[in-house]
Amino acid sequence: MKSLSRVKYVILFLAFFGLILTSFRVNSVKKSEKRPPNILFAIADDQSFPHASAYGNSTFRTPEFDKVAANGILFHNAFVAAPQCSPSRAAILTGRNIWQLEEAGTHGSYFPKKFPVFTDALENAGYAIGFTGKPWGPGNFKDSGWSRNPVGPEYNKRKFDKVPASGISTTDYASNFKDFLKDKPKDSPFFFWYGGQEPHRKYEEGSGAASGLTTNGLKVPGFLADADVVKNDILDYALEINWFDTQLGKMLQMLQEAGELENTIIVVTADNGMAFPYAKANLQEFGTHVPLAIAGPGINGKNRKVDDLVSLIDLAPTFLDLAGVKYIEGIVGKSLLSIFKSSKSGSIEASRKSVYTGRERHTHARPDNLGYPARAVRTQKYLYIRNFKSDRWPVGDPAPDYVVSTSGKKGMKDIEEGYEDIDSSPSKTYMIDHKANYPFLLYKNAFEKRDTEQLFDIINDPYCVNDLAKSPKMKSVLQKLRKELEEKLTKEGDPRMINGGDIFDSYPRFGSMRNFEGFKKQGEYNPKYNKKK
Numbered sequence: 398m399k400s401l402s403r404v405k406y407v408i409l410f411l412a413f414f415g416l417i418l419t420s421f422r423v424n425s426v427k428k429s430e431k432r433p434p435n436i437l438f439a440i441a442d443d444q445s446f447p448h449a450s451a452y453g454n455s456t457f458r459t460p461e462f463d464k465v466a467a468n469g470i471l472f473h474n475a476f477v478a479a480p481q482c483s484p485s486r487a488a489i490l491t492g493r494n495i496w497q498l499e500e501a502g503t504h505g506s507y508f509p510k511k512f513p514v515f516t517d518a519l520e521n522a523g524y525a526i527g528f529t530g531k532p533w534g535p536g537n538f539k540d541s542g543w544s545r546n547p548v549g550p551e552y553n554k555r556k557f558d559k560v561p562a563s564g565i566s567t568t569d570y571a572s573n574f575k576d577f578l579k580d581k582p583k584d585s586p587f588f589f590w591y592g593g594q595e596p597h598r599k600y601e602e603g604s605g606a607a608s609g610l611t612t613n614g615l616k617v618p619g620f621l622a623d624a625d626v627v628k629n630d631i632l633d634y635a636l637e638i639n640w641f642d643t644q645l646g647k648m649l650q651m652l653q654e655a656g657e658l659e660n661t662i663i664v665v666t667a668d669n670g671m672a673f674p675y676a677k678a679n680l681q682e683f684g685t686h687v688p689l690a691i692a693g694p695g696i697n698g699k700n701r702k703v704d705d706l707v708s709l710i711d712l713a714p715t716f717l718d719l720a721g722v723k724y725i726e727g728i729v730g731k732s733l734l735s736i737f738k739s740s741k742s743g744s745i746e747a748s749r750k751s752v753y754t755g756r757e758r759h760t761h762a763r764p765d766n767l768g769y770p771a772r773a774v775r776t777q778k779y780l781y782i783r784n785f786k787s788d789r790w791p792v793g794d795p796a797p798d799y800v801v802s803t804s805g806k807k808g809m810k811d812i813e814e815g816y817e818d819i820d821s822s823p824s825k826t827y828m829i830d831h832k833a834n835y836p837f838l839l840y841k842n843a844f845e846k847r848d849t850e851q852l853f854d855i856i857n858d859p860y861c862v863n864d865l866a867k868s869p870k871m872k873s874v875l876q877k878l879r880k881e882l883e884e885k886l887t888k889e890g891d892p893r894m895i896n897g898g899d900i901f902d903s904y905p906r907f908g909s910m911r912n913f914e915g916f917k918k919q920g921e922y923n924p925k926y927n928k929k930k
Contacts (some may be wrong), residue, residue, distance in 0.1 A: 433524075433720045434694045435661040436588045437648065438712075440489075441641045442482065442531055442597040443677055444667035445618075446475070446686040448638060456615045456631070458639045461646040462690055465663050469692025470701045470736070476752045476775060477709050480669045480677055480684030481759050483508075485709070486533045489668075490514040490547055492713030492728035495755045496772070496891035503757040503768060503901055505535045505908040510542035513725040515713040516549050519588045522722045525581035527552050529573035530566070531592035537907045537920070548590050552577045562604035564633070565640055566594035571647035578655065586660075588716070591648060596637030598672045598820045605632025608639075618683060619860035620675040620842060622828050622835040630824045634671060662693035662719060666709065672820040674828055674843035678759040678792065680773040680782050681853070681861040685754045691733075695719060698740040705736060705749040706777065729889065751776050753885055757901045760908065761810075762793025762817035765915030766923060767902050769818070770893050774882040780861065781878035782851040785893050791847050792818040797913065810909035816844055817911065838862060850875065903927035 447454050451463040451471055478488035479495045479502075487501040488494060491512050495502035499509055520526045532548035545551070555572035570591055581587050610632045617623045617631065645665065652658040667687040670676040676683035689707070692699075710730035717724055718732045736745045752775050758768025769792075770785040784791070796815030819825050832840040842862060852866040852875050865871045886894035892901065903926035910917045916925065 432584070432660075433586045435586050435652075435657060436519075436716055436719065437591065437652070437661055437663050438589065439591040439593070439641075439645050439648075439663070439665045440486075440531075441593050441638065441665075441667040441688075442595060443669060443672045444596055444638055444641075444688060445670035445676060445683045446473075446688050448635070448671070449688045449690075451690065452688070454616065456610065457635050458610075459642040461642045461649060462665050462688065464649075465665050465692045466690040467700050469663075469690065469696045469699065470703050472689035472691070472707060473702060473704050474706045474752075474777070475666065475687055475689035475709065476685045476706070476754060477667075477669050477687055478754060479756050480679055480754070481756060482531075482668050483534055483536045484757070485668045487512075487547075489709050489712055490516065490533060492710050492725070492730040494710065494729060494753060494889060494891075495757070496886065496893065497727065497729070497889055499900075500541075500904045501536070502755075503904050503906075504759050505906050506537070506904045507541045508533060508536055508538045508543065508547055512727065514547045515716050515725060516547065516588060516590075518717060518722050518725050519720055520549065522720055523585055524720065525577075525585045525587040526550065526589070527577045527581075527587075528590035528592060529553055529570045529577070530568055531594050532590060535908055537905075548592075549588075561608060561640065562601035562633075562636060564595075564598065564600040564604070565637060568594065570644040571651065574648050575651060578651065586720070591645065593641040593644065595641040596634050596671070598822060600630070600633035600637065600822075602633065602823060603629065605629065605634070605636040608636050610635055618673075618676075619862055620681075620683070620839055621673060621824060622831065622839060624827055624831070624835070626827045627824045630673070630822060634673075660694055662695070663691065664712065665690045673822065673824050674792075674819050675839075675861075677820065678756065678818045680754050680756055680771050680780075682780065682855065682859060683861075685773075685775075691737075695734075696737045701740075701742045703736060703742060704744050704777075705746055706752045706775065707733060707736075707749065708752045751881065753882070755891075758904070758906065759818040760793070761906055761910045761913065761917065763789060764794065764913045765902075765925070766906060766910070766913075766917060770898065770901060772882060772886060772891070772893065774878055774885070775855075776878070778854065778856050779874060779878060780851075780853045780855055781875065781882060782853075783879070783882060784847050784849050784851070785898065787847060787849045789846075790816070790844075792816045792844060794913070810911050812911050812913070819843075850879065852878070899926045901926075 448457045449459040449462045451466040477485045479485045481504045484495045500507035526549035528548045529552045532546040552573040555569040557567045612628045666689045670684040714732040718734045739745045755772040773782040793816045850866045853861040892898040903923045916923045
């Protein structure tokens with residue numbers, strides 16, 4: 398009897414243990430079935446806010462951007478960390494401001510390997526990652542210790558035989574994304590970076606009008622000359638924005654057909670503003686204010702319009718939060734998850750009172766390969782800019798008298814019109830050649846030297862035409878914003894604020910050099926300013 402009882406107890410124990418084990422397995426399966434969301438990050442090259450039809454700008458045809466906005470959130474106040482490609486992209490990847498990134502904080506230099514990026518963190522957590530088009534760049538990542546671009550593995554093999562205009566890249570972004578989807582493990586979530594080369598210059602002149610775009614209803618930004626040549630230049634720009642949007646649509650269709658769209662966060666934005674005078678490479682509005690639409694799982698509500706001030710450095714912590722991955726070291730951006738979880742439009746987080754931007758050297762546009770260091774703070778109403786070297790020309794020196802042709806010399810490029818931080822364009826040429834034909838203030842703002850401090854009332858002057866820094870009525874506002882910016886820069890160790898700021902002028906440039914006087918050795922540190930090496 399005793400042995401029989403023992404057998405019963407053993408049977409009961411085994412049955413109970415089996416029930417627990419089964420329950421554990423079921424719960425484990427359920428947990429594993431709910432994998433983190435995919436992330437498709439679409440970043441245009443040189444597109445300003447509000448140049449998308451979702452913002453009420455009919456010249457710009459962006460139906461796919463509009464769909465993302467309609468199914469999620471359209472941001473009205475999104476800003477890049479810098480108005481130039483490579484520092485802006487480095488800031489996105491690291492979640493840091495450019496003054497925290499050493500060489501990566503300037504344009505076309507190194508990307509130090511010591512700065513961790515969110516793409517690596519996602520990959521280490523089981524995400525498949527990749528990119529097509531333009532990743533981090535321009536610059537040199539290989540000699541910084543990276544085995545590949547900091548964004549991840551490259552998918553750029555597929556090409557178009559023909560594109561609508563000569564300025565458009567032949568990279569078949571959507572087909573490359575299709576290759577990535579085939580290559581990635583079936584059950585793993587993914588992060589994919591679609592870096593369109595558009596609407597980066599040069600544009601094929603007249604391509605916008607030839608495609609059917611017209612100047613009817615076109616809003617010429619108030620800092621540009623209101624001339625036909627400028628209007629047609631904007632149409633060419635609009636055509637390339639439409640191309641970028643069309644390729645995004647193909648990717649979204651692929652996700653829909655694969656049954657992955659509902660589990661994919663879609664983020665659509667740009668790396669900096671339009672390549673026109675007083676926009677790209679400037680800390681004024683049209684250099685740093687960019688479109689942003691986000692939709693997907695975890696975003697509460699549809700067709701929401703959010704006015705909060707957000708920075709693209711906020712994306713790194715956001716992506717890591719979505720994936721359930723620990724933050725990488727050094728992040729100063731603030732996750733957007735609380736905005737996602739809200740169902741409101743308008744202002745969501747009261748703490749988002751300011752965003753901060755900065756710039757260093759853009760191209761080789763001055764003697765000795767010097768940059769134009771500046772920092773800014775943007776609130777809902779005001780933009781305050783501190784120009785650290787106001788004795789320098791802000792967008793590059795005028796063409797000097799000693800110019801000789803540099804064509805044919807390795808790594809050298811001709812000085813064309815001067816002011817070389819502004820991309821060559823019909824608009825730039827017109828504004829230089831016809832400055833007497835439109836308000837001189839527009840020419841002055843775009844090309845001439847600037848004061849150490851600038852202040853703009855964004856509500857009443859969205860184009861940053863009228864500098865209020867010397868207005869007695871604005872003294873208290875100026876002082877408040879100056880203090881806020883200085884405290885921010887000091888806290889984050891900006892060399893321009895504390896000591897040794899000229900180190901930025903020592904950093905190598907790997908892009909083409911011009912025949913300005915002084916230091917012009919491609920890919921080398923300028924020893925005059927290098928206290929590091």
